[in-house]
Amino acid sequence: MKCLTVHASYGSGKTWKKLTVRNGMVTVMNPPAGKGISFKATVTDKEGNKASVKIFNAYRGK
Secondary structure, three states: OOEEEEEEEOOOOOOOEEEOOEOOEOOOOOOOEOOEEEEEEEEEOOOOOEEEEEEEEEEEEO
16 A cells, blocks of 8 residues: 545535544544544555545444
């Protein structure tokens, strides 16, 4: 893996905040009770190939 970028959204993907990736991991604040958090990520390999994924409402706050 050459590059990994991850964004999080607390508004169902209406706005995104870029997260800091350290050792392939990110840290986020849990969403408020009843609200969800969404993620989008892009990975680039050493040959320049890219793959992207979006996960809406990955989990909800308690």
